[in-house]
Amino acid sequence: MTGQAEDTKSQPTLLSSKLLLQHQAVEAALNRHVFVWKEIEKSQKRGISKTPRSHAVPVSEIVAIHHAEDEDHTKSKWDQKKKQQFSQLFPNSFTVFYVTRTKHHRWRCSEATFSCSSPELCEQWIQVTREQLSLLTNRPKRLLVYINPFGGKKRGRRIYEDKVAPVFQRAGVSADVIVTERANHARDHLTTEANLDQYDGVVCVGGDGMFSEILHGLVARTQNDNKVDQNRPDVELKPCMLRIGIIPAGSTDCICFATVGTNDPVTSALHIIIGDSQPMDVCSVHHNDVFLRYSVSLLGYGFYGDVLADSEKKRWLGPARYDLSGVKAFLCHNHYKGTVSFLPAEDNLGHPRDKLQCRFGCSICQHKQSSKEKLRETADEETAAEVSSSSSWKVICGKFIAINAANMSCACPRSPKGLSPSAHLADGTADLILVRKCSRLDFFRHLLRHTNTDDQFDHSFVEVHRVKKFHFEPLDPQPLLLENQSELPKKPGFCPMSSAQTTCIPSTAHSSWNCDGEILNHAAIQVSVHCQLIRLFARGIEEQQRV
Numbered sequence: 001m002t003g004q005a006e007d008t009k010s011q012p013t014l015l016s017s018k019l020l021l022q023h024q025a026v027e028a029a030l031n032r033h034v035f036v037w038k039e040i041e042k043s044q045k046r047g048i049s050k051t052p053r054s055h056a057v058p059v060s061e062i063v064a065i066h067h068a069e070d071e072d073h074t075k076s077k078w079d080q081k082k083k084q085q086f087s088q089l090f091p092n093s094f095t096v097f098y099v100t101r102t103k104h105h106r107w108r109c110s111e112a113t114f115s116c117s118s119p120e121l122c123e124q125w126i127q128v129t130r131e132q133l134s135l136l137t138n139r140p141k142r143l144l145v146y147i148n149p150f151g152g153k154k155r156g157r158r159i160y161e162d163k164v165a166p167v168f169q170r171a172g173v174s175a176d177v178i179v180t181e182r183a184n185h186a187r188d189h190l191t192t193e194a195n196l197d198q199y200d201g202v203v204c205v206g207g208d209g210m211f212s213e214i215l216h217g218l219v220a221r222t223q224n225d226n227k228v229d230q231n232r233p234d235v236e237l238k239p240c241m242l243r244i245g246i247i248p249a250g251s252t253d254c255i256c257f258a259t260v261g262t263n264d265p266v267t268s269a270l271h272i273i274i275g276d277s278q279p280m281d282v283c284s285v286h287h288n289d290v291f292l293r294y295s296v297s298l299l300g301y302g303f304y305g306d307v308l309a310d311s312e313k314k315r316w317l318g319p320a321r322y323d324l325s326g327v328k329a330f331l332c333h334n335h336y337k338g339t340v341s342f343l344p345a346e347d348n349l350g351h352p353r354d355k356l357q358c359r360f361g362c363s364i365c366q367h368k369q370s371s372k373e374k375l376r377e378t379a380d381e382e383t384a385a386e387v388s389s390s391s392s393w394k395v396i397c398g399k400f401i402a403i404n405a406a407n408m409s410c411a412c413p414r415s416p417k418g419l420s421p422s423a424h425l426a427d428g429t430a431d432l433i434l435v436r437k438c439s440r441l442d443f444f445r446h447l448l449r450h451t452n453t454d455d456q457f458d459h460s461f462v463e464v465h466r467v468k469k470f471h472f473e474p475l476d477p478q479p480l481l482l483e484n485q486s487e488l489p490k491k492p493g494f495c496p497m498s499s500a501q502t503t504c505i506p507s508t509a510h511s512s513w514n515c516d517g518e519i520l521n522h523a524a525i526q527v528s529v530h531c532q533l534i535r536l537f538a539r540g541i542e543e544q545q546r547v
C-alpha cells in the first residue's frame, strides 16, 4: 500500500464491503481520499500460499466508475464481447477506472471490475464513489478543443479520435472540437469569437506552434476583456482563468514534455481529466512600444533563430527538418554582435547552475505563488514596483553564437534535460544563456552536453544568468545588404543564409529570434517575464515514479 494511502487511513470510511475481484474475495473500503481493496485470503496455487495483496487508489486519481455492462468506446469489439459475457455471469458488477504510472512518466487508465452480492450494493458503490468525484471541483466538465490537422506527422485528428476522445467520454468530460482550417484560426477564434464562459478549459492538439496560438488567443482575450494594453512593455498582465491542456501531436512538443515529463496523448488526457493545474510564466516580447509575441519556452537568437528560419523552408520534411537545419546552422557557425542588458532575479530564486530541478510541487515555484498572492492582498502597485527594482541592470556587449532565454527547462526528446535544466516553470524568471564566439569544436562540445549528463554551462565561452527582464540590441541597426536579397523572404530581420544552398551569410549580419518556434520580425527586443500568467492541465514532472 502506498504512503499516501496510509496517511489518509484516519478518514472516516464512507463505504466498505466484501466484493469479488476476478474470483478473488476482497475487502473494499472507500473514504474521502482513497479507495482501497485487500485480498481476504489468497487462493492457493499448487499448494503455495501467497501473502494477500492490497491496493490503494487516491480518489483524486479515479477517472470514473461505471456499471460493468456499460458500453465502453475504448474497447475493441472482441473485448466488448468478453465484457458482455462477464456481465452475464456476474450481473451486479462495477468497474473503477483509475490512473496508473508506467515507465518514463507515462500514465495509463487501468481498470478493476468488482462483483457485488446484490444490485443494491452495486448501486451504492457507484453512487457513493460518484458523489466523492463530484466534490473534486478542479476537474473540467466541458472543454474547447482545437486540433491542428497538419502539425508534426499530420496525425493530430487520429490521435485525438483514437486515444483522447474515448478517455474523455469514459470520464464524462464533454468536448466541443474545432479542426483548424488555417494558421491562426484557433488564435483568432479564441481572441474574438469563442464563448469562453461555457468552458472549463481549452485543449490544443498539435505542437508548440499550436500551443502558441492558444496562448496568444487566451492571453489577448483576457487582456481585452480587462482593458489591459498589451503594447505597454511594463503593464501588469491579467492572468488567464481557463487552463490549457496539451495533447502532443507536433514535432518538438517541448512545452508538453517539460511540464508532464513525456509526450504521450493518453498521459496528457489523464492530467486534463483529473484536473491538474500547473502555473506557468510567460515572457512578453516588445520592439520599442509595440507588442510582438509571447513566449513560454525558448527565445533564441543566433543558432536557434537560424535553425528555425531555415527549417521553415523545409516544413514538408516534417519533424526531420529541425535536424537538417541544425546541421546546416552548425556548419555555418555564424556569430552575431550585439548588446544584452538584463535585470537579474533575486538571489532567493536560485541560480541556473544550482542543479535544483523544477519538479512536481517545486518549492521555489510554490513560494513564488504564495508571495505573489500575499503581495496582491496587501500591497499596492508602488510596493510591487519597489520589490521588482531591488536589483540593477547589467550590460554585456559581445559577439554571440547564441543568445537563449529559457523560461523553463525546454526539455524535449532531443534533449531530455533541456536547454536550462534548472529553469523553473513558475518562478517569474527566465535563464538567459549567452554563448560567445568560440571554435566550431567548442560549440559542438557545448551542444553535445545537451544530450548527456555533463554541464553545458561549464565552458569559458558560456555564461548564464537568471533574469526577470532583458533587452537585446544588435550592433548594426540595419541588416547587412546581401547580393541576392530580392530572393530572400520579405521578413525584416530575416537573413541567416543566402539563397545558394551552401553559402552562409557573413557573421556580422543579424540573426532572427526563434520565439517558441515562430520567427520574430525584429532583432532589437525587450522582454519581461510575467509570473504565472497561465495555467496548464499538468503538474510538472514527478520525481519518484510509483510503478
Ligand SMILES: Nc1ncnc2c1ncn2[C@@H]1O[C@H](COP(=O)(O)OP(=O)(O)OP(=O)(O)O)[C@@H](O)[C@H]1O
Pocket (backbone or CB within 6 Å): 147, 148, 149, 150, 151, 152, 153, 179, 180, 181, 182, 183, 184, 185, 205, 206, 207, 208, 209, 210, 211, 213, 249, 250, 251, 252, 253, 254, 517
Ligand atoms: N489548419 C492549419 N493549416 C495550416 N497551418 C496550421 C493549421 N492549424 C494550425 N496551423 C499552424 O501550424 C503551425 C505548426 O503547427 P504545430 O505546432 O502543431 O506543429 P509542428 O510545428 O510540427 O510542431 P512543433 O511546434 O512542436 O515543432 C502552427 O504555427 C500553427 O499556427
Ligand SMILES: CCCCCCCCCCCCC/C=C/[C@@H](O)[C@H](CO)NC(C)=O
Pocket (backbone or CB within 6 Å): 207, 208, 209, 251, 252, 253, 254, 297, 298, 304, 308, 322, 410, 412, 414, 415, 418, 419, 444, 447, 448, 450, 451, 514, 515, 516, 517, 518
Ligand atoms: C551534436 C548533437 C547536438 C544536439 C543538440 C541538441 C540540443 C537540443 C535542444 C533543443 C531545444 C529545443 C527548445 C524548443 C524550442 C521550441 O520552442 C521550438 C518549437 O517547437 N523548437 C525548435 C527546435 O526550435
Ligand SMILES: [Ca+2]
Pocket (backbone or CB within 6 Å): 281, 406, 407, 408, 423, 424, 425, 426, 427, 428, 429, 430
Ligand atoms: Ca520561469
